[in-house]
Every structure is written in structure tokens, then in C-alpha cells.
Amino acid sequence: LAIGVAVAGGGHHAASGYPDPFGEDEAYRDVIAEQFSSVTHENQLKWEFLRPTREEFRFEGADAVIDFAEANGQQVRGHTLLWHSQNPRWLTSGTFTDDELRALLQEHIATVVGRYQGRIVHWDVANEIFDDKGVLRTEENPFLARFGTAIVADALRWAHEADPDAVLYLNDFNVESIGAKSDAYLALATELLAVGAPLHGFGVQGHLSTQYPFPSDLETNLRRFTDLGLEVAITELDVRVPVDAAGRAEPDDVEKQTDYYGRAVAACVAVERCTSLTLWGVTDRYSWVPGWSPGEGAATVLDEDLAVKPAFTAVADAL
Numbered sequence: 001l002a003i004g005v006a007v008a009g010g011g012h013h014a015a016s017g018y019p020d021p022f023g024e025d026e027a028y029r030d031v032i033a034e035q036f037s038s039v040t041h042e043n044q045l046k047w048e049f050l051r052p053t054r055e056e057f058r059f060e061g062a063d064a065v066i067d068f069a070e071a072n073g074q075q076v077r078g079h080t081l082l083w084h085s086q087n088p089r090w091l092t093s094g095t096f097t098d099d100e101l102r103a104l105l106q107e108h109i110a111t112v113v114g115r116y117q118g119r120i121v122h123w124d125v126a127n128e129i130f131d132d133k134g135v136l137r138t139e140e141n142p143f144l145a146r147f148g149t150a151i152v153a154d155a156l157r158w159a160h161e162a163d164p165d166a167v168l169y170l171n172d173f174n175v176e177s178i179g180a181k182s183d184a185y186l187a188l189a190t191e192l193l194a195v196g197a198p199l200h201g202f203g204v205q206g207h208l209s210t211q212y213p214f215p216s217d218l219e220t221n222l223r224r225f226t227d228l229g230l231e232v233a234i235t236e237l238d239v240r241v242p243v244d245a246a247g248r249a250e251p252d253d254v255e256k257q258t259d260y261y262g263r264a265v266a267a268c269v270a271v272e273r274c275t276s277l278t279l280w281g282v283t284d285r286y287s288w289v290p291g292w293s294p295g296e297g298a299a300t301v302l303d304e305d306l307a308v309k310p311a312f313t314a315v316a317d318a319l
């Protein structure tokens with residue numbers, strides 16, 4: 001079981017006024033190097049970063065994380081190729097024919113997966129393609145709008161051609177439990193496998209909140225996917241808690257958070273084909289949560305000073 005972490009950079013960091021955490025924070029880099037066997041780019045492999053213009057690919061940010069991982073003997077999880085969010089404006093507001101749009105995605109996948117062939121173990125090929133009701137996000141996702149799920153099958157094929165050894169995933173949030181959304185994935189995965197699409201895994205992000213009950217059917221749900229012959233992973237685990245203006249959490253919530261972390265890890269550990277578990281940030285210093293969910297925070301296993309929280313111990317104990 002690979003234990004991974006999202007490496008900060010881009011996204012909300014770019015807007016925060018912090019220096020680039022990955023580039024400049026030595027203590028942070030040391031934690032990543034020492035505590036994890038896998039890394040994921042938090043933002044640096046998204047279209048927004050790789051594709052400033054239609055003609056250009058900009059790989060420095062992504063390369064730096066991969067070089068770091070290799071220097072530290074870590075594997076890399078690639079995130080992501082086909083998503084509705086963090087796309088450049090030239091893509092979302094451009095006018096393209098169907099053929100042009102399809103060719104753009106094909107070129108993107110061939111170029112990016114091809115560049116890192118043999119160096120990225122897992123790819124989140126398609127991210128967040130269903131809404132919480134299990135309806136395909138055709139409004140928000142320019143590729144799904146034109147081609148529906150057929151483009152997902154194509155994306156898998158293109159990724160597989162570019163790196164036949166890469167393990168190819170669908171990935172989403174709010175799919176920890178059995179429900180409309182995870183059912184939609186189960187149906188789509190069944191269909192894709194039936195037509196021979198190279199789908200190998202299902203990723204459950206795991207953005208949890210102590211304000212909701214723990215998804216106690218997580219393990220059962222993961223097994224629905226391994227029963228199809230897929231592997232599974234928890235890909236973006238964090239557990240946010242209500243915080244005051246100073247970012248402090250109540251002891252009860254800290255206790256609940258600790259419990260949630262331990263149970264999420266235990267669910268993955270219990271499922272033989274749950275092959276990796278990634279934390280969406282390791283320290284509150286850089287977590288995306290406070291910026292994204294006002295009134296919540298303290299969602300990671302290390303505090304702002306990189307000190308261990310009870311959640312860290314819960315994760316370690318559950319492994």
C-alpha cells in the first residue's frame with residue numbers, strides 16, 4: 001500500500017501570497033520526502049498550468065515534483081487529464097468544432113502521458129465527471145458536453161497508448177458511500193470494461209467533514225469496484241473541522257477527526273486491492289480547505305508548525 005501526499009503548488013497557493021511552498025519551504029519538503037512513498041501534484045499537472053496557450057506546454061512545475069519524487073524513491077500519481085475545473089480560458093471559451101476539440105484532448109493526453117511514460121504509476125484520467133445525483137456533468141465539462149461518456153473511453157485508450165503500463169483511474173468526491181453518485185460510477189465502469197476500455201481503477205477522493213457522519217459503508221463500497229476487477233484507491237483524504245477565526249478547532253471535533261482518519265485508512269487497508277492512499281496535503285500550513293470552505297479548516301494531520309496531531313498517529317496506527 002503506497003502512502004501518498006498532494007504536493008502544494010499552484011491553485012489556491014498561487015493566490016495566497018505565500019512563496020511557492022514546494023520550491024521554498026525546506027522543512028515541508030523534508031516531511032514529504034521522509035513520510036510518504038507516493039506523491040501527487042496538487043495542481044501542477046492540471047490543464048490550467050500545463051497549457052497557458054493552445055500551442056504551448058509548460059512542464060517545469062510538474063517536472064520539479066516528479067524529479068523530487070524520483071530522487072526520494074517515491075512513486076507518482078498523475079492528476080488529472082479530463083476535468084471540468086481548472087481549465088484555461090482559451091479552452092473553455094474558445095470555439096472549436098467537434099473534431100478540433102477531440103483532437104485537442106487527444107494531443108494533450110498523448111503529450112502529457114507520453115512525456116512521463118514509465119514515471120507516473122497511476123493516472124486520474126477522468127476526474128469528477130458525475131454530479132452528486134449521478135448525472136453526467138455535461139453543462140460544466142466541455143468534453144462531456146460534446147461527446148458524453150464516449151470521450152471517457154477515448155481518453156482511457158489514448159492514455160493507454162501513451163503508457164501501456166500506467167494504471168488508469170476514474171476519480172471523484174462524495175463517492176465514499178453507496179449512493180446515486182457511486183452507483184453511476186459502478187454502472188459506467190461496468191460498461192467501459194464490457195467494451196474493452198483500459199480502465200483499471202476507481203479513486204475515492206475522501207474529502208470528509210466532521211459535520212457529516214463518517215461514510216461507514218466505505219469498505220463495502222470499495223469492494224463493489226474490486227469485484228468488477230478494478231483496483232481502488234483513496235486519493236485525496238482530508239477531514240475538515242469547524243474552526244474559529246484563529247483557525248482553532250474544538251477538542252470534540254479533533255477527536256472526531258482522529259477517528260475519521262483512522263477509519264478511512266482502515267477501510268483501504270482491509271481491501272486487498274486498495275493500492276494507494278493519498279492525503280490531500282500533509283500540513284494545515286498549506287491546506288486548500290480554509291480557502292475553499294469558510295469556517296472550516298485544520299483538515300490535515302500536521303498543524304501549521306508541522307507538529308503531529310492525533311490524526312497523524314491514527315493514520316500510522318491503522319496502517
Ligand code: XIL
Nearest residue numbers: 010011012013042043127205236288
Ligand atoms: C484543489 C487544490 O487543492 C487547490 O489548490 C485548487 O485551488 C483547487 O483544487 N478535487 C480534486 C482536486 O480533484 O484537484 C482539488 O484540488 C480538490 C478537489
